[in-house]
Amino acid sequence: MYDRGSGPSSPSEEIAYLLAEAGRAVDALMAERPGMRLLGPLHQTVLRTLSDLGPHARLDLAEQLQATPTAIAQVIDDLLAQGLMQAMVVNMGGRHEVVALTAAGTAALTTMQNDLESLHSTLLASLTKGERAQLRYLLRRVRASATRAGVLPPSSP
Template identity: 60%
Template sequence: MELLAAAGRSVETLMAESLEARASSLLHQSILKVLADLGPHARRDLAAQVDAPAAEASRVMDDLQSQGLVQALVVNVGGRQEVLTLTAAGTAARATALDHVNGVQDVLLASLTKGERAQLHYLLRRVCATAARAGGAQPGFRI
């Protein structure tokens, strides 16, 4: 189990370094992913969805908004709320970040054959599913 944990930490570090070199972070990408996959979210709901402290998530949301990657809309449903949605530039930035993360993956898995990569993917999905059923915490980021 130590080996799996060490591999996870190494992968997270390499992904974070790759994103940081492009003025982004795992939290930036997690927020963009939620907006891309699940659509517009209120700020508070978005912070909960990415499992980040509200102040940190808000700072990143403001950063994404200042970069033009998300836009804020004010809605009055059950009270006034600011809802964030992905812009076209945000969609493009997310695709670029995914390309870089896939590059990190290719470096890490370079010594594996295509079949070994598929088998590793299958086994890791099973381990993660079992951990989730056992009540294991899900990572606070999703790329």
């Protein structure tokens, strides 16, 4: 349980402290899971997007995720090297390289989702289902404020 007497003196300091501590806890738990260590946040987002929306051309994927083509190219190269996606050339209105998930990519995504569920169960064990929903809502609002302030890039759902 959090001991208010030993923490920061003002509510603003306390909130900043608690958010930082929660972030460190998430990072520590994610680092314990092999699948999460191999895949950075953008890698995970690319896998999720390909799973949800199907194969994409590199530039279309960068546009869909609001990421730079250079960042997406690096992630795609990493995922291709790990065998989590495959590339194919498609000739439709010009020559395009399209990337798609492999069976290994789908399995990695499933492992990642299971790891996240386990992480949530560990960190949010003391919260009710309603409190978890409220926390998600509040954190999305905090992230949106950070995005509007230019601190974070736009996110994909």
